[in-house]
Amino acid sequence: MPSIKDVAELAGVGVGTVSRVINNHPAVKSVTREKVNAAIKELNYIPNEVARNFKMQKSTMVALLLPSIWHPFFSELAFYIEDQLDREGYKLMLCNSGGRPDKELYYLDMLNQNKVAGIIGITYNDIEDSVRTDIPIISLDRHFGKKITCVTSDNYTGGRIALQELVKAGATKVAYLGVTSSAYSEVVLRKSGFIDEAKIQGIEFSTYEEHDEVYEDDSFFENFFNLPHHQNVNGIFANTDLLAAKYIDKAKLNGLRTPEDVKVIGYDGIQVNKLFRPILSTIRQPVEEMARMSVKLLLRKIEGEMLEQEIYRIPVMYRRGETT
């Protein structure tokens, strides 16, 4: 594998000159530039990016730390994040924490050692304190404090819209269905917005929540349907699309048809729910915009800029499907 030194030798110039040619530094006579380029071509020389990163004491690697790329919302997010990073000349490292706090910390340590340029994180932990160095971080949907800028959708308004739309669709008794993973999650605002609007409209409502871990098994829904005050609920706002889809399924087993007997609205707006039948009505997070904004903000932080806001809230949109 030829190095810059070999190129310099063959071209009959110094290594500094070769470096300048590679980096398009203007102070090189064009005749010299030609010679060097010829030598590069002849030797099939490829600059060693690792050596460069080492020397420069910085890299162009950004880590995306999330619970699981498996989840459709995260994979859509990751797609746009990677795309934007690539446009900006950065690379993406993917870290699945499984939502486990210990694994998040383990990854954070590793990213430290590897001197990544920045981190975009969707974490359980308050990483504000646990990250020991000054790697720039953007947090999605989790608000910890000043140091870590948060990008999120406008959850509160989303919750309000959800209620409004359920009412418009004819619901008279509604419930909020939630799984929450982190104490710091902005997701609780979906509930607040929903509740506040329910009070304003004078609609009867209830809430039913569990932690992430539990909702894989069926007891979550069994309990829901067994509780007496959930009788006659005819409007459901689930805080993710996947949860909404599961609800619809379980409701059917309990003899409730959607949307005839119960209206359902989800949250996220993942692409695959266009394939669900009935098509899910949802509060759509603008995932592409959130992804691109996260990257842009992170890069500004990497450049050393101070950001003007601590939280960036991106507007949401109601997307009607067939469940309302």
Next chain:
Amino acid sequence: MPSIKDVAELAGVGVGTVSRVINNHPAVKSVTREKVNAAIKELNYIPNEVARNFKMQKSTMVALLLPSIWHPFFSELAFYIEDQLDREGYKLMLCNSGGRPDKELYYLDMLNQNKVAGIIGITYNDIEDSVRTDIPIISLDRHFGKKITCVTSDNYTGGRIALQELVKAGATKVAYLGVTSSAYSEVVLRKSGFIDEAKIQGIEFSTYEEHDEVYEDDSFFENFFNLPHHQNVNGIFANTDLLAAKYIDKAKLNGLRTPEDVKVIGYDGIQVNKLFRPILSTIRQPVEEMARMSVKLLLRKIEGEMLEQEIYRIPVMYRRGETT
């Protein structure tokens, strides 16, 4: 940021000794080890992984190069690949090529420059020739030649099983529905298996295919339903689950109910199709096993081992849903 030198100084030992302590080299007296560890703790020293990679001329970064993490099958795959890599002490870099040959080559160049330890690729291009260095590569579902080991599901048998199951479900005239992205794709074997078995069983069949790019718009299905020889088709084998789901949708618009009027089987076995209604019957690729095997094989290649096979085919399974 303290370096190994600072640690050595504080501990009153040579840098080589510190290095051996960090790397758990046995030839260090325990009293020395203590001193060094104390110094490490005091200085809050973190080994610089970038410098280490540079010196060692190798990294523990593996790249996953695929069309789009957006696709549920790929995101499931990525999840397990990341998990297995992490277990083995490696990291994952994610590259979405968008299925565009030029972008694949661009990424390949970049990975070269960045001296990744290995690549797991799902590509359009025959990367056997275009990759200029000897970075180990595992290719998923694409078979190019000896240099690049291929991991794939048993597509041929999958195609045969699909036909058998359609017949069992009562289909009498069947069609293969396909989108193919790469000339090198092993996916064509799904068709071959399907056809061969149809001939064996003496079932009337036809095939209908397009390239990846086209199937997003509706003309794909319009044409399908308009062709006279597709009249009375009552069994469909689509070569991906997503395609099957879209077919079912369009069929409904054409007055065909699934499974009453037409039986449908997909391929992949992505998790979300449990949420489709009706639940899709499918030929399930063992995605976790494929992911873990790809990683293990890649690591063996990285260690310099020669692999015994050029293609590793992993058995598939029929998973019955509600569309047959």
Next chain:
DNA sequence: CACCGTATTGGAAACGTTTCAACGTTTTTT
């Protein structure tokens, strides 16, 4: 022709680590 200023160029130092030959110290063997 001497001088100056500017445009190019060369090459050494530095980044933080591993490794290895050489050296120093302790233990074992004779």
Next chain:
DNA sequence: AAAAAACGTTGAAACGTTTCCAATACGGTG
């Protein structure tokens, strides 16, 4: 008690780049 062997340790070299300072070349000016 000396020699040999085993064990620990040191510090310099090397990995491939960038950057900076000094050196050189070249053109123009007085």
